[in-house]
Every structure is written in C-alpha cells, then in structure tokens.
Amino acid sequence: MFSSFIYGENLNVAYFKGGEFRLVAGEKYQGGYLYNKKGKNAFIHIVTLDWPPYIGANLCNKGWAFQFAVALLTDLDYQVYVEFLPWARAVRATETGKADILFPEYYIEDSAPSDNHKNKTRRELLALSNAFPGGEIGFLKRRGEEDRFDGNLNSVKNELIGVVRGYQNTPEFDAMMDNGEFVTVEAVNDLQLVKLLVGKRVNLVIGDPKVLRFTVNYSDLPRAEKIELLRNIENVTPPIKYNHLYFALSKQKPHWRELLKDINRNLYQFENSGETQRMIEMVSNECY
Numbered sequence: 480m481f482s483s484f485i486y487g488e489n490l491n492v493a494y495f496k497g498g499e500f501r502l503v504a505g506e507k508y509q510g511g512y513l514y515n516k517k518g519k520n521a522f523i524h525i526v527t528l529d530w531p532p533y534i535g536a537n538l539c540n541k542g543w544a545f546q547f548a549v550a551l552l553t554d555l556d557y558q559v560y561v562e563f564l565p566w567a568r569a570v571r572a573t574e575t576g577k578a579d580i581l582f583p584e585y586y587i588e589d590s591a592p593s594d595n596h597k598n599k600t601r602r603e604l605l606a607l608s609n610a611f612p613g614g615e616i617g618f619l620k621r622r623g624e625e626d627r628f629d630g631n632l633n634s635v636k637n638e639l640i641g642v643v644r645g646y647q648n649t650p651e652f653d654a655m656m657d658n659g660e661f662v663t664v665e666a667v668n669d670l671q672l673v674k675l676l677v678g679k680r681v682n683l684v685i686g687d688p689k690v691l692r693f694t695v696n697y698s699d700l701p702r703a704e705k706i707e708l709l710r711n712i713e714n715v716t717p718p719i720k721y722n723h724l725y726f727a728l729s730k731q732k733p734h735w736r737e738l739l740k741d742i743n744r745n746l747y748q749f750e751n752s753g754e755t756q757r758m759i760e761m762v763s764n765e766c767y
Contacts (some may be wrong), residue, residue, distance in 0.1 A: 489540060494550035495754055503553045511562035512541075515553040521734055522558040526569040526578040530669075531693035532763070533583055533614075533724075536563045538697070543762035544583050544724070547611070550758065551749060555741050565668070567645045571595045574604040576731025579738065581605065583613070583724040585647035588654065594645065604730055609743045610723035611755060616649060617718035618683045619691060621676060621711055627683060628715050636660050641675040641684035643668060648685050649720050669694040677711045687722070688714050 490505035490512060505514045525548060529535040534542035545561065552559045564572065573581035574595045584607070591601045618628050618635070628635050632651055637660070644665040647653060656663055664681050666672040669691050676684045684691070695708050726742055728735045749755045 492546050492549040492553070494546070494554070494758060496554055496752075501550075501554070503549060505549070508560060509562070511560055514549050514559040514561075515556065516558055518553065518556045518558040520555060520557045521738070522560065523552055523580060523738070524578045525552075525559065525561045525580045525582060526564050526572045527561060527582055528566045528569055529563060529694075529697070530583065530690060531697045532689060535697060539765065540762050543759045546762055547749075547755065547758050548582060548726070550754075551742065551745050555745055557738075557741075566643070567594070567667075570645050573727060573729045574601065574731075576729050579729055579732050579735070581727040581729075584727040585613070585616075585722050586610075586650065586725060587647055587727065588650045591647065591653060592657070605727040606730055606735060606739050608726040608728070608739060609746050610725055611746055611750070612759060613722045613724040614687045614689055615718040616685065616687050616720060616722045618685055618715035619673075619676060619688060619712050620683055620715050621679070622713040624713075626715050628717075628719075630717050632719075635683065637662060639664065639682045641666055641672050641681035643672055643686065646686075649722065652685065652719065670698050670700075673708050673712060677708050683715065685719075688718075 492503040492505065492514065494501055503514050505512045527534055527545070531538055532542060534544040540546055549559055549561065569581055572578040574593055587601045587605065587607060589600060589602050593599045593601050593604055596604060620626065627638060632655055639662045642648065642656065642663050642665060644667060655661060664675060666675055669686060672684045672686060673691055673695055675681050692709060695705050698705065728739050
C-alpha cells in the first residue's frame with residue numbers, strides 16, 4: 480500500500496482505433512517527452528503536473544491521463560511534447576502562450592480571474608475542450624473530528640480551509656472563495672495541503688480525495704510519515720460534486736480553434752468507441 484508507485488521508464492503509448500492496435504514510441508526531449516516527431520501536423524507543447532493517479536512523471540506508464548492525451552493527439556498526427564511543471568508555472572505558460580495546452584484542468588468559470596494577466600479572466604485566455612472522465616471533489620478532515628459540511632457550502636462559511644494555489648475546485652466554491660466567504664490558507668501542492676490539515680493549520684482541505692491519498696503514497700516521504708498522514712485524514716461526506724476534466728488551450732496560439740475542433744472530434748470518437756474507458760481501466764489494472 481505504501482509503495483511510491485515509481486516504475487522503470489516506459490515511454491510507449493498504446494491504444495486502439497477502429498479495432499486496430501496502435502503503438503506510439505516516445506523519447507526524452509528537453510525537459511519532457513516527445514511523441515510522433517515526424518507527424519504532419521503542428522508541434523503541440525502540452526504542460527501538465529504530477530497529479531497521481533491521473534498523471535505523473537514517475538507513475539507507471541505516467542498515468543492514464545498522460546497515455547490518453549498522447550494517444551488522442553498523435554492519432555490526429557500532431558507532434559506532441561509533454562512537459563511536467565509545478566501547476567502555477569504550467570498555468571502561466573499556457574495563459575501567456577508559451578505552451579499550447581494545459582491539462583488536466585477542471586471546468587473554469589467565465590468569471591475566474593487570471594493570476595497572470597491583470598483585468599483578464601482565465602476564459603479570455605484559455606479555451607476549454609469538451610469534458611472527459613475525472614473524479615469526485617470534496618473536503619477532507621482530521622480523522623475522528625465531526626463533519627462541518629452538510630452538503631451546502633454555506634455550512635462551512637468562515638471555516639479555515641486549505642486550498643492549492645492556482646487550482647480550480649468547483650465553480651460555487653471558487654466564487655465564494657474569491658468573495659472572501661472562507662478563510663483560506665494556500666498550499667503549493669497536494670502534499671503540502673495534507674500536511675497543513677494533519678498539522679492543524681487548517682480545519683478542512685478541498686480536493687480530489689483519491690488524488691490526495693495517492694500524492695502521499697507517491698511522495699518521497701519516509702514510510703512512517705506516509706502512514707501517519709494517511710491514518711489522520713478522513714473524507715467528509717457528502718462529497719461536493721463530481722468534476723470532469725478538460726484540455727485548456729491557449730488562445731495566444733494562432734491555431735487554437737483548429738486544434739480545439741480536432742480534440743473535440745477525437746474525444747467523441749474515443750468515448751463513443753469505448754477506448755477512453757478501456758485506457759483508464761487498462762492503466763489502472765496494470766499499474767495499481
């Protein structure tokens with residue numbers, strides 16, 4: 480249970496299209512990974528983060544979201560470069576046009592402000608694809624403490640809540656947070672978020688419970704510290720909502736509309752054929 484989920488480097492991406500097995504070989508390139516370098520379509524720079532179990536540079540097969548994104552885009556004959564960055568840097572790279580795509584991203588409300596461009600919203604800078612599968616988002620508390628959340632976010636107004644800087648959570652929570660209706664403490668990543676909770680710096684944290692637990696397991700912390708953190712956190716019921724995932728495309732890039740159209744078309748084809756779910760299950764069964 481407490482392994483770090485680090486495996487030998489395997490850069491290949493495998494998927495099925497029209498009943499045909501396809502294998503895309505990858506190679507290390509600059510600070511990330513390059514696929515389909517002889518593709519006829521544009522060079523696409525994707526920025527992402529370590530966000531297990533969905534994606535991670537040291538995860539088995541780098542996680543299903545990595546495999547899915549590379550398969551989806553190389554199937555369209557794009558050259559694909561995937562780079563892992565801290566989340567705030569990944570957001571900045573895409574909003575400023577240094578990168579083409581940020582993923583996986585939660586839904587972004589029209590009013591969500593950009594941290595990188597004054598007087599701009601994130602949706603003025605980024606275009607969202609159609610949705611693909613994600614996970615639940617909710618609160619975690621210290622084990623044994625009473626639930627402060629009753630299903631209505633008004634029940635946790637003025638609570639001290641830990642959030643990861645730059646993350647979208649849910650539209651309602653983010654709007655209330657931007658309006659100052661919660662007292663928030665920012666963490667730089669999911670691991671620090673769990674530490675804030677167990678260390679009694681906050682009363683609740685918000686996130687994907689599966690991600691938060693995987694992040695602790697996936698970390699370089701000593702085994703005893705991992706056990707201590709995991710034993711002292713507990714899901715708050717009910718969860719807030721199910722969050723789908725999205726590709727967020729930089730509107731600073733001249734080809735973003737064509738790229739968005741291509742991505743949405745292939746998202747539909749992968750979902751309709753059952754390949755999206757097959758890839759999720761394949762990586763999960765093989766690796767975890």
